[in-house]
Amino acid sequence: MALFVVMVLGLSVSSGAHSENNFESKLPKSASLRFTLSDELGFPQDQSKDSFDCLDKIYAVTDVKGFKKGKHIIEFRWVDPSGDTRERTVYDFFVRDKPSTKLWAWLELSRGQGAGVVQWLNPAAGLEEFIGKWELKLLIDDKEFKSDEFDVNC
């Protein structure tokens, strides 16, 4: 009987501790995703865009909410129109006392050497591989959290 009481108590204590540890992680995690250009100081603009010129500096912006305080890893995976991962922007960030954490990354495309000579004939010279629909995959702590598309034209 005594052994049974100890087992029941142990189970309930264990269960309580488990719930407490997971309380913060049970808050709804969310991450918005949008694309834009930069302002004159290099911050992302408030106004979103989904179509860019080949030589634009393209910003991907996210507001992360509901994640535990502390260190996390974010990855912006830039997938080009051919479906290949063209760039990966990976860095750590800390969730602090603010209700949301704003993070961004940017992508800049440039034409190949030699293409500049003929860009007067064809503005897209050396940038053809970048024209089309790009996808950005947003991963937080190695888990894909959001993805969205934008267009690049010349």
Added chain:
Amino acid sequence: MNKLAIALLIPAFATALVGCSSGSSEAPIPASVTNRYQGTFQNTPGTQSGSVSLNLSEDTARAVTGNIIFTSDGSNCLRNATVTGTTTGFNFDLTASQAGELFTTTTTITRTELDDAGAEVVTTESITVRESTTGTVGTVNRDLGGGRNSSAVTTSAGVTGNLNMQFNIGNNGATLQGTYVTDGDICSNNTGSGVMSLNRI
């Protein structure tokens, strides 16, 4: 070589050049701000400006400490201070306590002339207000000649509040560009907000 051959060769050459050249892309990661930076500040009304330098150290938890030093071109309500802050990706928030004495010097230039009846008529030509974090309380009167006089009255008041800065970390940590705003009574008449732009030195 005839014109037709040249006309054919130019596009062929151009096509070859493009064919040989592949575009490139760049998507950098945020860099540490552990560095010394120097640059300029300018308030929104355009009444206060000068140089600013930051000496910063960032730890592995992305917490930043250091100091900020101002060299004003003239009027300035911002003072040298220690700074604390955090970086979050490319975003960098920095705060400096600005508690201390603020000296306000009001300079009035007047012209004294005699009217037709021989009575003195005093006309105010200009009034300028200069803020500084250092100074001496008192009045300085000067005879500028030609019936003109200046009177500079300096008063001081204790002020409290913070200088809050938000920077974008650019060019692999080589540049900090952003905005600043003060709270409390550190600055008067909206003179305590503007832009800062610094380069790593």
